[in-house]
Amino acid sequence: MLDLECTMSKTTSKTIAILAPGAMGSAVARRLNENGARVLTSLKGRSEATQKRAADAGMIGADDEAIAEADIILSIVPPGEAVALAERLAALIVRRAKKPVVVDCNAVNVDTVRRIEEIIGSAQAPFVDAGIIGFPPQPGGKSPAFYMSGEHAGDVAVLKDLGLDVRIVEGPVGAASALKMSYAGIVKGLAGIGSAMVIAATKAGAADALRDELALSQPAVLARLEVALPDMIPKAYRWVAEMREISGFLGADHPASQIYEGFARWFEHLAEDAKGEAADASLMKAFAASIAQKKA
Numbered sequence: 001m002l003d004l005e006c007t008m009s010k011t012t013s014k015t016i017a018i019l020a021p022g023a024m025g026s027a028v029a030r031r032l033n034e035n036g037a038r039v040l041t042s043l044k045g046r047s048e049a050t051q052k053r054a055a056d057a058g059m060i061g062a063d064d065e066a067i068a069e070a071d072i073i074l075s076i077v078p079p080g081e082a083v084a085l086a087e088r089l090a091a092l093i094v095r096r097a098k099k100p101v102v103v104d105c106n107a108v109n110v111d112t113v114r115r116i117e118e119i120i121g122s123a124q125a126p127f128v129d130a131g132i133i134g135f136p137p138q139p140g141g142k143s144p145a146f147y148m149s150g151e152h153a154g155d156v157a158v159l160k161d162l163g164l165d166v167r168i169v170e171g172p173v174g175a176a177s178a179l180k181m182s183y184a185g186i187v188k189g190l191a192g193i194g195s196a197m198v199i200a201a202t203k204a205g206a207a208d209a210l211r212d213e214l215a216l217s218q219p220a221v222l223a224r225l226e227v228a229l230p231d232m233i234p235k236a237y238r239w240v241a242e243m244r245e246i247s248g249f250l251g252a253d254h255p256a257s258q259i260y261e262g263f264a265r266w267f268e269h270l271a272e273d274a275k276g277e278a279a280d281a282s283l284m285k286a287f288a289a290s291i292a293q294k295k296a
Contacts, residue, residue, distance in 0.1 A: 014037050014038070014071045014072065014158055014162065015037070015038045015039075015040065015069070015070045015071050015072075016029075016032055016037050016038070016039050016040070016070060016071065016072050016073075016074060016159075016162075017039075017040040017041065017062070017067040017070035017072070017073045017074070017100070018032075018039060018040070018041050018059070018073075018074045018076060019041060019042055019067070019073070019074070019075055019076070019077065019085060019089075020041065020042070020046075020050075020076065020077050021041045021043070021046070021050055021053055021054040021057065021059055022050075022076065022077070023053075023136055024076050024132065024136045024144075025041070025074075025076040025077075026053045026054055026056070026057040026059065026136075027057070027136030027137050027138070028074070028076065028136070028137065028143075028164070029041070029054070029057040029058065029059045030056075030057040030058060030137070030139070031137045031143060031162075031163040031164065032159075032162045032163060032164070033057065033058035033059070034058075034139075034163060035161070035162040035163040036162065037162045038060065039057075039058060039059050039060065040059070040060050040061075040062040040066060040067055040070055041054055041059045041060070041061065041062065041067075042061070042062065042063075042064070042067060043061040044063075064092050065092070067092065068089075068092040068093055068096055068100065069096070069098070069100070070100050071100060071101070072100055072101045072102075072103060072156055072158075072159070073089060073100045073101070073102045073103065074103050074105055074130075075089070075102065075103065075104045075105055075106060076105045076106065076132070077106060078106075078238060078241060079106050079107045079108045079112075079241045079242050079245050080241040082104060082106040082108050082112065082116060083112065083115060083116060083119070086102075086104065086116040086119040086120055087119055089102060089120065089123075090119050090120055090122055090123040090125070091123075093120075093123040093124075093125045094122070094123035094124070099123070099124060099125040099126065100125060101125070101126045101127075101128060101152060101155050101156055102120045102125050102126070102127050102128070103127075103128040103130050103148070103156060104116050104117075104127070104128070104129060104130060105130040105131070105132050105146065107131070107132075107180055107181070107184060107241075107242045107245060108177055108245050109177060109181055109245045109246065109248045109249035110174040110177050110178050110181070110249060111248060111249075112177075112245060112248070113129050113173060113174055113177040114173060114174055117129070117150075117173045126152040126155055127150060127152060127173065128148050128149075128150050128152050128153050128155070128156055128173075129148065129149045129150045129153075129173040129174060129175065129176045129177050130146055130147060130148045130149075130176050131146075131147045131176045131177055131179055131180025131181075131183075132144050132145070132146055132147075132180070133145045133147065133179075133180065133183055134165075137163075142165065143163060143164045143165040144165065145165050145167055146159065146164050146165060146166045146167065147167050147168075147169050147176045147179050147180065148166060148167070148168055148169065148176055149168070149169040149170070149171050149172065149173060149174070149175035149176040149177075150172060150173040150175075150176075151172075153168050153169075154168070177249075178249070181245065181246050181249040182249075184242060184246060185246045185249075185260065188239055188242070188243070188263070189259070189260070189263060190221075190224070190228075191228045191229075191232050192243075192263040192266055192267065194221070194224070194225045194228060194229065195228075195229060195232065195266075195270065195284055196266060197210070198210070198225065198229065198283070198284060198287045199280050199283050199284065202283045202286070202287060203283070207283075207286075207287055207290070208290070211287065211290055211291060211294065212294075215291075215294070222291060223291075225287070225288065225291065226288050226291040226292060227288075229284040229285065229287060229288040230284065230285050230288050232270070232284075233270065233274050233281045233284065233285070234274065236267040236268075236270040236271040236274065237267070237268075237271035237274075239263075239264075239267045240264050240267050240268045240271065241264075243260045243261070243263040243264035243267060244260070244261065244264045246260045247259075247260035247261050247264070
């Protein structure tokens with residue numbers, strides 16, 4: 001891990017704090033670092049693997065005081081942790097005269113992000129609502145889209161100069177999260193439907209027939225399943241809370257909200273299956289593989 005005191009003397013355009021250094025956070029950090037930003041993170045209590053991932057991305061392990069002094073703080077955590085992180089950040093920021101811009105980049109619904117705005121606002125810090133659409137940036141590849149809304153969205157335009165694809169959504173805090181919820185509800189909802197039906201068809205002996213019919217009448221769906229089925233297996237655990245956020249986005253009285261509660265339970269099952277016997281995971285991988293074999 002880079003030494004914080006040694007890097008303090010380096011001149012960079014901006015200091016960005018990213019919490020936390022997960023797959024997306026560390027990849028974003030690498031992109032910012034490549035474009036001249038100084039990127040801080042918190043490594044207290046993190047695993048050796050996480051610390052290595054942060055180091056490989058050029059992230060600097062820093063204490064809470066240093067993080068609170070950053071120009072911009074990006075919150076990139078599982079949706080179930082977003083509110084707790086906002087409370088932690090507000091407690092750090094409230095004592096400071098110079099306030100960082102706090103950007104919540106998590107897959108949370110409109111009510112949740114407005115609650116987070118209130119928490120950050122209690123520390124008198126500017127707040128931006130953001131939604132990330134796309135995969136973590138790879139070296140030489142494009143950035144995922146960072147959709148941002150709220151009156152302070154323009155305050156973080158520097159992120160575009162630092163290599164991120166920043167897109168402003170005209171509207172208040174909540175507009176960017178609404179876009180993220182709607183997009184994820186469609187894309188991950190289709191993955192949920194596809195995986196459930198593929199497994200059911202396979203167990204009933206109709207996998208090949210389903211594949212061949214989709215190839216004839218729904219080739220775009222089949223192509224999507226070839227990628228989505230194996231890709232979702234290691235991610236299913238992360239999608240559980242997101243499905244519940246989408247359900248909340250629709251509202252408890254909305255007839256479709258229970259669909260996403262059902263997807264949450266389904267992804268929870270797939271996550272448990274992947275950690276255990278991987279019976280359903282094996283069926284999904286086999287179906288995806290058969291698509292590739294049929295094309296060969």
